[in-house]
Amino acid sequence: MKLRQIEAFRAVMQAGSTTGAAQELHTSQSNVSRLISQLEIDTRLVLFERTGGRLIPKPEAKALFKEVERAFVGLKSLTYAADTIRNLGSGRLRIASIPGIGLSFLPRVVQRFKQSRPDVTVSIHTNTSNTVEQWVSSQFCDIGIVAFVSAAATCQVEALPDSEVVCILPKNHRLAGKAKIKATDLQGEEYISLVHGDGSREETDRLFEREGVSRNMSLEAQYSASCCEMVKVGLGVTLAHPLVASDFVGQGVKILPFSPSVHYPNFLLYPPHSSMSQLAEQFVGLLRDQFEREIAGWQK
Incomplete structure (x- = not known):
């Protein structure tokens, strides 16, 4: 089966005629008929009854159409995913953090982020520094915030400003x-x-x-x-x-x-050997800005 054959079959089933299908596909009626005949040969199925120049769908055609529609739904989701990636990322951002930052500070960053990216799903996962490091290293999470980094860390590391207790x-x-x-x-x-x-x-x-x-x-x-x-x-x-x-x-x-x-160090972690998505870069930019502004406010 070829994609063009499937497109012609789907257009005939939706339009109810080869004439309507040809208009939908911007081609000739004879070309649609030829593609349908080729599809029947390739699938070894008789999909239509030919009556007075019309194509009447047989049960096999209706069954195949259901499967074709499922496939096209998948294609539409891929198109949506591509649009989302083009417009700043995959549409989902997973942030891992130690509890102190994840339960109090991160919601304020997410609030700012969602003002410009309301359709993005943001997940916050909290645990110890060691676990956060593992999540980011395995790429389960896109960004991590920890209080310390182990000697065996494979993540990319960026220091945030120290804060005084x-x-x-x-x-x-x-x-x-x-x-x-x-x-x-x-x-x-x-x-x-x-x-x-x-x-x-x-x-x-x-x-x-x-x-x-x-x-x-x-x-x-x-x-x-x-x-x-x-x-x-x-x-x-x-x-x-x-x-x-x-x-x-x-x-x-x-x-x-x-x-x-007493100084509390904090570090940003990124997955190893991987560049950040535009979505993650935007979030990290807001996070750095919020972190620096709030810490500076306590040091005045």
Whole structure:
């Protein structure tokens, strides 16, 4: 079977005559008849009854037409996909991120992105830095945001600006009037910590050990946003990434600088040996801009 034969057959079935099919295909009636005859020879099917110069579809023709229509639906979807790729990407963007960034900051970037790309499907997947790295390396995700990159990483890596940790307290806390919170100020305080195994938790614990500060550690959470929620209801204090803290401004907490400085590194990951799509480039441009503007706002 040849594509031109299939096109002629489909046109005859839709138009109901070789005359209508010829007009649809911008060819002659005799050429349509010839293509139909060739199709019947190639398929070894008698598709039409010839009556008074007309082609009457037989059951075989109707059955074949159903299959042809399924094939043409597939072709239409390919045409749509090609149009989408030409107009900035594949129509789907998968972003992997550590929870602190994925649960708070990324939705703000997606909001800006969807203003110009409303038809694009955006998926956000959150997990540890190691898992995010694996997702991007395997090309399950197009972009990744992590707090650290392993020595065995195969992804392309781009550093984002470092951010300094902030201290979050209930608004009526005894320390809320200070301009800056020192580690020693939190001696004996009810401290809401990330769970063991989190890299930020380990770094924070080492800092307080160096400062000789003992905290009351009866509350833990997997996500920094959950820690901040507990601060909001008065359960204690915590340290957090400023981009996470941004979600809690004006929500009954006080957010203050912390000393000594604790820097949170962040990195963008891209799949190895692969250039970014225009869609991903547009998203990353917005992400960089949003990240830099929000971090700069906390450093003023």
